[in-house]
Amino acid sequence: MTEAVFVQLLDLICGGVLLTAVLSLWRRELAAIVRLLVAQGILLALLAALLGAREHSTELYVAAAGVLVLKAIVLPAVLRRVLRDSGEAREAEPLVNVTTSLLAAALLTLLAYGISRPLVLLAPSATTRALPVGLAVVLLGFFVLVTRRRALSQVIGFLLLDNGITTTAFLATAGVPLVVELGVSLDVLLVVLVLQVLAARMRLTFGRTDLDELRELRD
Amino acid sequence: MSAQMVGAVAASAGQLVLVVGGAPLLVGVMRQVRATAEGRAGAGIGQPWRDLRKLLGKEAIRPEGSSWVFTAAPLVLLASTLVIAAVAPFLSTISPADGAADLFAVVALLMLGTVSLALAGLDTGTAFGGMGASREMTIAALSEPTILLAVFALSARVGSSNLADIVAGTLTSPARILSPASLLAAIAFAVVIIAETGRLPVDNPATHLELTMIHEAMVLEYAGRDLAAVELAAAMRLTVLLGLGANLFLPWGIATSVEPLALLVALVALVVKVGVLGAGLAVFEVFIAKWRLFRVPELLAASFLFGLLAVSVSFFLA
Numbered sequence: 001m002t003e004a005v006f007v008q009l010l011d012l013i014c015g016g017v018l019l020t021a022v023l024s025l026w027r028r029e030l031a032a033i034v035r036l037l038v039a040q041g042i043l044l045a046l047l048a049a050l051l052g053a054r055e056h057s058t059e060l061y062v063a064a065a066g067v068l069v070l071k072a073i074v075l076p077a078v079l080r081r082v083l084r085d086s087g088e089a090r091e092a093e094p095l096v097n098v099t100t101s102l103l104a105a106a107l108l109t110l111l112a113y114g115i116s117r118p119l120v121l122l123a124p125s126a127t128t129r130a131l132p133v134g135l136a137v138v139l140l141g142f143f144v145l146v147t148r149r150r151a152l153s154q155v156i157g158f159l160l161l162d163n164g165i166t167t168t169a170f171l172a173t174a175g176v177p178l179v180v181e182l183g184v185s186l187d188v189l190l191v192v193l194v195l196q197v198l199a200a201r202m203r204l205t206f207g208r209t210d211l212d213e214l215r216e217l218r219d
Numbered sequence: 220m221s222a223q224m225v226g227a228v229a230a231s232a233g234q235l236v237l238v239v240g241g242a243p244l245l246v247g248v249m250r251q252v253r254a255t256a257e258g259r260a261g262a263g264i265g266q267p268w269r270d271l272r273k274l275l276g277k278e279a280i281r282p283e284g285s286s287w288v289f290t291a292a293p294l295v296l297l298a299s300t301l302v303i304a305a306v307a308p309f310l311s312t313i314s315p316a317d318g319a320a321d322l323f324a325v326v327a328l329l330m331l332g333t334v335s336l337a338l339a340g341l342d343t344g345t346a347f348g349g350m351g352a353s354r355e356m357t358i359a360a361l362s363e364p365t366i367l368l369a370v371f372a373l374s375a376r377v378g379s380s381n382l383a384d385i386v387a388g389t390l391t392s393p394a395r396i397l398s399p400a401s402l403l404a405a406i407a408f409a410v411v412i413i414a415e416t417g418r419l420p421v422d423n424p425a426t427h428l429e430l431t432m433i434h435e436a437m438v439l440e441y442a443g444r445d446l447a448a449v450e451l452a453a454a455m456r457l458t459v460l461l462g463l464g465a466n467l468f469l470p471w472g473i474a475t476s477v478e479p480l481a482l483l484v485a486l487v488a489l490v491v492k493v494g495v496l497g498a499g500l501a502v503f504e505v506f507i508a509k510w511r512l513f514r515v516p517e518l519l520a521a522s523f524l525f526g527l528l529a530v531s532v533s534f535f536l537a
Contacts, residue, residue: 004394008394008397008398011398011399011536012397012398012399012402014399014536015398015399015400015402015403015532015536016399018399018528018532019399019402019403019528022524022525022528026517026521097517098517098520099516099517099520102517102520102521102523102524103520103523103524105524106523106524106527106528109527109528109531110527110531113531113534113535120535129535129536130535130536132531132535133532133535133536
């Protein structure tokens with residue numbers, strides 16, 4: 001693979017990751033957001049595979065396969081199950097309206113570019129220059145986490161955050177060691193499963209998964 | 220006058236004739252595609268031209284109490300669109316009025332037409348005119364920055380805001396078309412075309428229902444040849460924007476010289492590209508409904524975000 005083709009594919013994949021993150025702010029139906037997460041998972045796996053092809057590293061190929069299975073198949077399946085069981089969680093119901101959150105996304109992306117400049121300047125290359133994309137996805141994930149009401153939407157924010165961290169890790173270090181990657185993936189899986197149980201309990205107690213209802217527990 | 224200059228003027232005149240003659244046909248094709256997709260017979264692609272001929276034969280009645288603003292608006296709209304049609308790089312990247320084919324000049328000309336029509340809507344003093352004008356300005360205020368940003372993402376890597384330079388730059392390095400910056404910019408630009416030309420889901424060009432109309436509400440008081448001018452200009456704006464989109468993002472076929480053969484190829488390529496884009500837009504419209512007016516800013520905010528991302532991505536992803 002020539003350098004030019006590599007850079008082009010890398011840029012395309014990173015652009016796609018950013019696009020899916022932004023679109024998940026725009027869409028209201030949770031089912032559509034889960035589809036976007038699947039697309040993002042596939043893109044992340046492609047990113048890992050692309051870096052693996054460049055470094056000729058089997059470890060990265062294994063990581064790519066792991067990412068594909070976890071982020072594009074297992075986690076979306078769990079989310080879909082929660083979605084199907086709850087029945088009511090059709091809308092994401094953000095605290096901030098969609099227009100404002102899109103403008104906030106623009107600011108967050110610029111912020112990510114600003115704060116990663118010193119990092120990029122340390123070792124300028126095609127992969128490090130794409131670092132702002134990873135940071136932007138992390139910030140967008142945070143934004144979704146703090147502005148969504150439903151438990152499932154917050155899980156989606158958490159997964160976006162994790163996808164951003166994975167992107168950053170792949171871009172900055174050409175993949176963390178496989179053991180660390182496996183550990184992180186297992187953690188994410190566990191967190192999502194725990195959150196699924198939590199959401200199910202909330203629905204049993206309150207009939208819905210609006211996190212504002214949890215106020216009652218304090219009294 | 221050198222041969223180069225003669226050729227450039229010929230190309231410019233050619234695209235002017237092409238846009239004026241082809242714009243109503245494009246609208247006709249889009250209506251026909253839509254009719255076919257919906258299982259209707261349709262009026263044929265020549266119907267917009269027949270409508271224009273009918274309108275031109277009628278007297279232009281002007282509402283009582285309207286001023287010269289109302290009279291001048293169709294002419295300003297038509298003239299500003301004609302200038303864009305003449306200078307923008309549709310057939311050849313070599314233009315006799317190269318300086319005017321600037322991104323900012325073209326957007327300003329588009330805005331001039333929009334504003335003059337909105338003023339005319341206000342001038343009649345009717346409820347519909349004012350309502351249409353205020354809605355149109357809301358949309359224009361949100362979509363103009365996006366058009367600038369989207370094309371700015373393309374111009375940043377060429378280092379010039381001249382449209383012909385941007386097209387020529389993309390032509391010399393076609394790999395750029397698949398870059399994230401131009402893909403994001405293409406999405407933003409597509410949304411802007413839909414908003415600017417009053418297509419679904421922003422505005423429904425085929426309605427006269429008070430709740431939904433934007434463009435139609437402004438031009439409700441026009442009749443006869445004034446209406447013909449407004450209709451022709453609206454069709455030309457659609458053609459010009461689709462042509463710009465086609466040449467900025469898919470510049471293949473455009474002539475980089477003023478050889479007659481290259482110009483002929485460019486002409487065929489432009490007709491095919493704009494025709495396919497228009498037909499695609501018409502098919503897309505079959506599947507969607509008009510959005511509530513209050514959701515339109517959401518759509519335009521999204522397209523602004525795509526434009527901004529395109530600019531920032533063109534910096535951080537080289």
